[in-house]
Amino acid sequence: MFHVKHAGSLDREPRERKDGVVPEPKTADGAVQDADQALDDGPVTESASPAKTSVLRIFAVANQKGGVGKTTTAVNLGAALADQGQRVLVVDLDPQGNATSGLGLDSQKIDVSLYDVLLHDVSMSECLQATGVERLMLAPSNLDLAGAEIELVPAFSRELRLRNAIGEVADAFDIVLIDCPPSLGLLTVNALAAATEVLVPIQCEYYALEGLGQLVTNVELVQRQLNKALVLSTIVLVMFDARTKLAEQVAAEVRHHFGDKVCRTVVPRTVRLSEAPSFGQPITVFDPLSRGAVAYRELAKEVARGAS
Numbered sequence: 001m002f003h004v005k006h007a008g009s010l011d012r013e014p015r016e017r018k019d020g021v022v023p024e025p026k027t028a029d030g031a032v033q034d035a036d037q038a039l040d041d042g043p044v045t046e047s048a049s050p051a052k053t054s055v056l057r058i059f060a061v062a063n064q065k066g067g068v069g070k071t072t073t074a075v076n077l078g079a080a081l082a083d084q085g086q087r088v089l090v091v092d093l094d095p096q097g098n099a100t101s102g103l104g105l106d107s108q109k110i111d112v113s114l115y116d117v118l119l120h121d122v123s124m125s126e127c128l129q130a131t132g133v134e135r136l137m138l139a140p141s142n143l144d145l146a147g148a149e150i151e152l153v154p155a156f157s158r159e160l161r162l163r164n165a166i167g168e169v170a171d172a173f174d175i176v177l178i179d180c181p182p183s184l185g186l187l188t189v190n191a192l193a194a195a196t197e198v199l200v201p202i203q204c205e206y207y208a209l210e211g212l213g214q215l216v217t218n219v220e221l222v223q224r225q226l227n228k229a230l231v232l233s234t235i236v237l238v239m240f241d242a243r244t245k246l247a248e249q250v251a252a253e254v255r256h257h258f259g260d261k262v263c264r265t266v267v268p269r270t271v272r273l274s275e276a277p278s279f280g281q282p283i284t285v286f287d288p289l290s291r292g293a294v295a296y297r298e299l300a301k302e303v304a305r306g307a308s
Contacts, residue, residue, distance in 0.1 A: 079282035104280030
């Protein structure tokens with residue numbers, strides 16, 4: 001079993017970065033095109049093969065639009081699944097670190113973050129932090145991760161760094177939820193290469209389906225080149241306001257497009273869901289009787305049933 005650190009560990013001296021010429025950053029499309037180039041350069045080596053893992057399901061919680069509830073879903077769904085007996089790991093792959101702060105950790109006081117795991121070959125077990133929810137662990141991030149998009153470009157097996165890292169601790173968990181950044185760069189490609197499933201939160205607002213076509217295209221690209229097991233399995237309707245006819249129309253349109261991939265449970269737009277992160281708690285702890293907490297518990301049951 002790995003050693004787990006708790007929040008509040010001693011600050012460390014900043015890691016000195018290597019001198020040298022910094023490569024030009026890749027565009028979002030270019031990052032995924034790198035996946036094509038990776039195979040064109042030659043066959044996949046043994047070290048780049050899929051990590052052997054006992055994890056039942058690894059979700060990339062992804063949507064290239066910002067502010068659509070990715071972090072809210074990753075944190076609260078993870079907490080609800082843990083409450084129902086699952087061993088859950090939330091991987092905060094967003095440099096903003098909102099999942100980290102939303103689970104009560106100060107990103108400025110983190111000794112080892114995902115940046116160190118992805119760029120400096122630090123073991124994932126050294127990165128893990130306990131949370132205030134039993135059976136819920138966190139792989140935290142901080143602003144160092146913002147440079148990873150550039151620094152990963154010349155790295156060996158750059159698209160598979162996260163997959164290999166999760167494989168190191170896979171036996172300790174039943175479900176992994178990867179909170180992706182709102183982009184289609186190398187960090188998101190790493191998440192898609194590591195995942196078995198993609199979970200897409202969709203806000204019940206006018207531009208709900210905007211950009212989803214490109215996300216689906218990139219999921220299919222990763223399927224072909226890096227991760228044949230990947231499936232877009234779960235669509236979650238969030239920020240649902242039952243007072244508006246628009247929300248009903250958007251929900252109907254999403255169900256028409258995606259069919260049984262759309263969960264029956266919808267997550268309402270509530271003030272309590274918005275307040276919970278400022279207290280560093282998931283909604284199931286902050287206000288367990290609220291509509292948001294009830295919704296995420298029901299959603300967790302749907303997600304867990306999908307494994308059977």
